[in-house]
Amino acid sequence: MHPSNIPILGELTPGTTQRHLIKLPGAALANDEPRPVISVAGAKPGPVLFVNAGVHGGEYPAVEAVIRLGKTLDPKKISGTVILMPVLNLPAFRTRTPFVCPIDNVNPNRVFPGDPRGSYSEQMTHACINEFVVHADAYVDLHGGDIPEALVPFVICRAGNDEVAKKSKAIAMAFGLPYVLTVSKPVQPSKGHRAGAGGLSSYAAAADKGTPAILAEAGGAGQMQEEAVSLLVNGVVNVMRHLGMIDDAKFESHIANSETNSKPKPKKTARSAVATTVLTKFDWLYTKSTGVWYPKVAQGDAVREGEQIGTVGDLFGDTLEEIASPVNGVVLFLTISPSVLENGLLMGIGVE
Numbered sequence: 001m002h003p004s005n006i007p008i009l010g011e012l013t014p015g016t017t018q019r020h021l022i023k024l025p026g027a028a029l030a031n032d033e034p035r036p037v038i039s040v041a042g043a044k045p046g047p048v049l050f051v052n053a054g055v056h057g058g059e060y061p062a063v064e065a066v067i068r069l070g071k072t073l074d075p076k077k078i079s080g081t082v083i084l085m086p087v088l089n090l091p092a093f094r095t096r097t098p099f100v101c102p103i104d105n106v107n108p109n110r111v112f113p114g115d116p117r118g119s120y121s122e123q124m125t126h127a128c129i130n131e132f133v134v135h136a137d138a139y140v141d142l143h144g145g146d147i148p149e150a151l152v153p154f155v156i157c158r159a160g161n162d163e164v165a166k167k168s169k170a171i172a173m174a175f176g177l178p179y180v181l182t183v184s185k186p187v188q189p190s191k192g193h194r195a196g197a198g199g200l201s202s203y204a205a206a207a208d209k210g211t212p213a214i215l216a217e218a219g220g221a222g223q224m225q226e227e228a229v230s231l232l233v234n235g236v237v238n239v240m241r242h243l244g245m246i247d248d249a250k251f252e253s254h255i256a257n258s259e260t261n262s263k264p265k266p267k268k269t270a271r272s273a274v275a276t277t278v279l280t281k282f283d284w285l286y287t288k289s290t291g292v293w294y295p296k297v298a299q300g301d302a303v304r305e306g307e308q309i310g311t312v313g314d315l316f317g318d319t320l321e322e323i324a325s326p327v328n329g330v331v332l333f334l335t336i337s338p339s340v341l342e343n344g345l346l347m348g349i350g351v352e
């Protein structure tokens with residue numbers, strides 16, 4: 001036995017997988033349903049990797065990827081410890097609420113690193129950072145398109161030349177998705193709620209605390225795409241290999257063979273090389289009008305500056321707005337549900 005690297009989990013036994021039900025600290029969270037956490041304590045010492053999903057409650061392939069890692073990672077073959085939390089924002093998951101936490105209507109991924117005296121989401125992100133992220137050597141936050149969104153798989157991390165940013169980018173590249181986006185400022189300004197709780201996304205707050213971190217996205221549209229689950233599972237395994245937590249070539253077949261509910265297996269294995277394009281700017285487009293959204297592009301499409309990429313109409317069928325791309329880039333995510341509100345988010349375009 002050795003003392004846990006993650007105090008809230010108590011003692012972990014090397015070479016075992018343990019299930020925990022965790023009450024996070026914070027007065028606003030006192031009546032919460034306990035959150036499932038799985039610890040996979042390797043037989044040999046090594047880094048601590050923290051992986052969570054469900055910061056957004058409707059991003060299901062990410063949640064399933066964490067569940068599957070807990071069922072399939074073999075602690076006897078691991079150096080170090082993997083801590084897995086399938087759903088952080090449990091109130092949103094239970095109520096199928098996209099983007100925000102229904103208790104305070106705040107997007108948790110805009111209020112990292114949180115505030116122990118703030119609203120529900122601020123206390124929740126504060127607990128995530130202080131109980132888990134600061135005790136880890138690396139942090140992976142799994143996302144996807146939310147219930148009304150579609151996207152191409154990509155990874156985000158903080159830009160910069162400091163040690164943490166460099167390590168974060170190396171982890172992002174190791175994850176093995178088609179796009180890596182390095183950003184130096186928040187992707188979306190925090191609005192509609194008070195400043196002071198940080199106003200950062202998970203990976204940026206983690207980097208501020210000195211923990212190399214990435215945010216990886218796959219799947220969307222409120223569904224459970226098996227291909228997206230596999231991409232995220234394989235991505236985390238790739239990160240573990242990058243961190244020196246696994247070196248056994250048999251490890252992959254172990255993962256692949258133990259996928260129980262799997263439909264046809266993805267052709268790419270965890271080790272296959274993916275050509276990753278690095279993007280350095282993320283342009284988010286909004287509609288001025290409340291109405292009906294008719295996109296003319298799909299996720300993954302290349303767009304040119306000035307190209308018309310969709311329209312917003314009213315309920316008589318008249319066009320209210322023509323949306324043109326402000327940049328040359330690739331559509332990383334877009335809203336696919338037709339109903340949009342004034343200042344509503346339409347899509348995010350990544351720029352090289």
Ligand SMILES: [Zn+2]
Binds near residue numbers: 143144
């Ligand atoms: Zn998300």
